[in-house]
Amino acid sequence: MTVFALETSCDETSAAVVVDGEVRANVVASQIRLHAEYGGVVPELAAREHLRNLLPVSRAAFETARTEPSQVDLIAATRGPGLPTALLIGLKAAQAMAFALQRPFYGVHHHVAHLYSPWITGDPPRADFRSFEPHISLIVSGGHTLLVHVPRLLEHRLLGSTLDDAAGECFDKTGKLLGLPYPAGPVMDRLAENGNPEAYDFPRPLRDEPNDDFSFSGLKTAVRYYLRDHPELARDPKALPDLCASVQAAIVDVLVTKTVRAARRWGVKLVTASGGVVCNRALRSELQKACAAHGLRLRLAAPAFCTDNAAMIAVLASLQAQQGRPPTDLDAEIRPDWSLEESHA
Structure with missing residues (x-):
């Protein structure tokens, strides 16, 4: 075909x-x-x-x-x-x-x-689904952060989503506060490589809540207020890598913790991750470490x-x-707000 x-x-x-x-x-x-x-x-x-x-x-x-x-x-x-x-x-x-x-x-x-x-x-x-098995999937991009249970091919159940800012949006907005160009996510990734992720203790919103939803607006606000109260940091180029690493660590910690917890709760042995933010090296690395620590296999979408x-x-x-799904009508219209719950793969 x-x-x-x-x-x-x-x-x-x-x-x-x-x-x-x-x-x-x-x-x-x-x-x-x-x-x-x-x-x-x-x-x-x-x-x-x-x-x-x-x-x-x-x-x-x-x-x-x-x-x-x-x-x-x-x-x-x-x-x-x-x-x-x-x-x-x-x-x-x-x-x-x-x-x-x-x-x-x-x-x-x-x-x-x-x-x-x-x-x-x-x-x-090549797309190869011969080794497909039930799994938890993290989709994380500039506009969306989703946790999805995929029990079998072309079936899925949305477990949680972002309540406000998505992870990629948080990267871009906090990056803008730090004076970085758009899109800030890749720039923060590069700068964070030489920074200390424990230099600043930023909040991990909803990380410890017993649900699968995400919220990153509070983290963005915390960064704004911290920079307001410490204006000297904005003028200190040596502080920028540490700030980027600390913000990135907070975002990654939330994503990894909630993804692994969902996988263990649903009893699956596989985790997948996709979306633009999955290009982030810290996220890929921490997901690999966390999955290995809990006996989970991990499939990451290739950067391309x-x-x-x-x-x-x-x-x-x-x-x-x-799989025998019928084609879409040729007069079908766009669905800009098409939710994952309404979709039938």
């Missing part, structure tokens, strides 16, 4: 070609530099860039995969959640292509696609498939088709 997919949920335009589970092409055009000037994603600018990038990215995907559009068996695109104008561009382009080629179309839930991205491994990368990408969209659509 040859699948062509588009991903345009936020600020990255991506096209992918997946053949029998092998990722033959996964092309991504990022808009980070465009939005950095504004300190965050501007929806109108994102939509404009998607329109500009969609055809070049799609052509590059077909050329890289050495595949023609006529050879495609199935077409997919992200249907939601995401920015409405951004979603609209990818979804309608994919639907038009499916109509023109008379191929089935699948409108994919972005977060469900993240759930299956840790199963894309190897060189060349952590951030928004069309390969994971193609992989999920292919899996849905193989």
